[in-house]
Amino acid sequence: MTIAIIDYKAGNCTSVLNAFxxxxxxxxxxxxxxxxxxxxxxxxxxVGAAKSAMENLEAFGLADLVREQALSGKPFLGICLGxxxxxxxxxxxxxxxxxxxxxxxxxxxxxxxxYKIPEIGWNQxxxxxxxxxxxxYYAEIGPYTTGRTEYAGVTFTSAxxxxxxxxxxxxxxxxxxxxxxxxxxxxxx
Amino acid sequence: xxxxxxxxxxxxxxxxxxxxxxFKNNIDxxxxxxxxxxxxDGGADELVVYDITASAERRPIDIKMVTEVAKSxxxxxxxxxxxxxxxxxxxxxxxxxxxxxxxxLAVRQPDIIAEGAAAFGRQCIVLGMDPVHSPKCxxxxxxxxRGFREFTGMDALEWAKRxxxxxxxxxxxxxxxxxGTREGFELTITKMISEAVGVPxxxxxxxxxxxxxxxxxxxxxxxxxxxAGMIHTGDYTITDIKRAMRDAGIPTRMSY
Numbered sequence: 001m002t003i004a005i006i007d008y009k010a011g012n013c014t015s016v017l018n019a020f021x022x023x024x025x026x027x028x029x030x031x032x033x034x035x036x037x038x039x040x041x042x043x044x045x046x047v048g049a050a051k052s053a054m055e056n057l058e059a060f061g062l063a064d065l066v067r068e069q070a071l072s073g074k075p076f077l078g079i080c081l082g083x084x085x086x087x088x089x090x091x092x093x094x095x096x097x098x099x100x101x102x103x104x105x106x107x108x109x110x111x112x113x114x115y116k117i118p119e120i121g122w123n124q125x126x127x128x129x130x131x132x133x134x135x136x137y138y139a140e141i142g143p144y145t146t147g148r149t150e151y152a153g154v155t156f157t158s159a160x161x162x163x164x165x166x167x168x169x170x171x172x173x174x175x176x177x178x179x180x181x182x183x184x185x186x187x188x189x
Numbered sequence: 190x191x192x193x194x195x196x197x198x199x200x201x202x203x204x205x206x207x208x209x210x211x212f213k214n215n216i217d218x219x220x221x222x223x224x225x226x227x228x229x230d231g232g233a234d235e236l237v238v239y240d241i242t243a244s245a246e247r248r249p250i251d252i253k254m255v256t257e258v259a260k261s262x263x264x265x266x267x268x269x270x271x272x273x274x275x276x277x278x279x280x281x282x283x284x285x286x287x288x289x290x291x292x293x294l295a296v297r298q299p300d301i302i303a304e305g306a307a308a309f310g311r312q313c314i315v316l317g318m319d320p321v322h323s324p325k326c327x328x329x330x331x332x333x334x335r336g337f338r339e340f341t342g343m344d345a346l347e348w349a350k351r352x353x354x355x356x357x358x359x360x361x362x363x364x365x366x367x368x369g370t371r372e373g374f375e376l377t378i379t380k381m382i383s384e385a386v387g388v389p390x391x392x393x394x395x396x397x398x399x400x401x402x403x404x405x406x407x408x409x410x411x412x413x414x415x416x417a418g419m420i421h422t423g424d425y426t427i428t429d430i431k432r433a434m435r436d437a438g439i440p441t442r443m444s445y
Contacts, residue, residue: 011310014285018260048310116389116412118312120359122234122442123191130192130442132265134287134312151191174265174287176229176445 001187003027004039006066008056010081011047019173019180025187031060041186042069044167046081050106050137051093053081063099070101070165077186078167080135083160086167087139102160102167104142115152123149123170125158129178131170133158138169164189192440193406194234194413195430196267196391197420199224200241201254207241208421218421222257228420229262232427232445236266237290237361237415243271244293244335250277252284259285267315275304282309290361292317293334296341296348299355306356315391316357320345320378321365330378337365349382360386361415363393371397371418373404380409391415399425399433406439 138156147159172179250271269290364375
């Protein structure tokens with residue numbers, strides 16, 4: 001099985017690689033379109049700002065390919081900014097159009113007394129298991145939301161699924177055993 | 190609800206975890222990778238690893254050690270010591286760390302915070318500060334550097350605010366007065382900084398009993414806290430501390 005981790009210079013992929021390696025699965029960090037298209041599974045990570053991530057994706061000529069792969073029915077996993085970019089639009093940096101694969105908008109957490117921004121740390125998904133989050137922006141609840149989390153007075157999308165497209169706002173690769181379990185499910189789905 | 194993070198700290202010296210009081214009387218505690226795995230499995234919410242002799246020996250951080258630790262755990266990892274430029278930060282991030290802690294370097298070259306935040310995102314840049322109680326500064330605390338050896342005359346609260354303006358994504362407040370005492374965190378400066386900045390504040394120095402963690406979260410509004418000696422010696426486990434936190438009504442991650 002080949003897993004392609006899409007490299008578009010939006011954050012580092014070492015922890016994602018390490019997490020797959022601990023499951024005995026070798027993944028490849030790449031921006032080669034052919035390799036990504038032929039891979040059995042595709043991981044779309046991302047940390048940082050939406051605007052520069054979208055610009056990098058266009059610069060690598062990968063925006064259409066990511067859209068295609070996410071809708072191909074092949075197992076596809078978006079993580080953190082890699083989840084947000086799948087939505088329609090983000091209000092980050094004065095407004096950025098995203099890949100528009102999933103309906104909904106990405107917004108900034110409102111300044112709320114008692115809450116620091118970014119949200120950094122472990123928070124519950126659907127009131128149950130804790131996963132590790134690092135983010136200042138969030139995706140609204142939509143028709144494909146499968147996980148909900150609360151912060152700064154907002155209930156946001158922490159997990160989505162549309163067929164074989166899975167995406168998480170949190171970092172499964174840094175969420176200990178609970179996170180590795182999700183990656184294992186992705187590898188075996 | 191976002192939980193309060195409990196963060197074990199490993200001080201590494203020549204490839205081994207050590208513990209000393211105020212940088213003296215260092216005792217060998219074990220292998221960093223083995224201890225990182227044990228703490229990660231035992232419920233640590235994050236791990237901090239400092240290469241404590243890198244700066245004094247004027248060498249870069251032990252990248253091999255960082256790489257091995259990062260491969261072995263799947264929780265957030267912050268590292269510090271021996272970072273002197275953005276290229277050093279990049280090496281640490283590529284080795285698998287999520288966060289880079291800068292302390293004396295940031296005092297000498299504050300722009301390193303902005304440069305690091307621009308290159309990797311502010312969530313990667315942690316400002317470590319070592320304040321000591323001092324009537325000379327308006328907030329009552331002065332910043333020290335180089336392992337408490339040098340006094341800078343800088344006001345701790347002003348420095349915290351400035352670092353956040355420059356791009357620090359998190360601040361570790363390591364009290365010189367409390368460090369190594371195991372008599373509890375320095376609540377006054379922790380609370381003052383936590384309430385003054387919009388980024389998470391990590392309390393450090395002085396943890397000796399589970400009640401100390403309860404107090405620093407409940408009364409000083411810390412977002413996270415560092416523990417070292419009290420767990421390294423085996424006096425308490427992470428679960429012992431987390432049970433006390435949960436029983437006191439503090440949001441705590443209990444399943445791991």
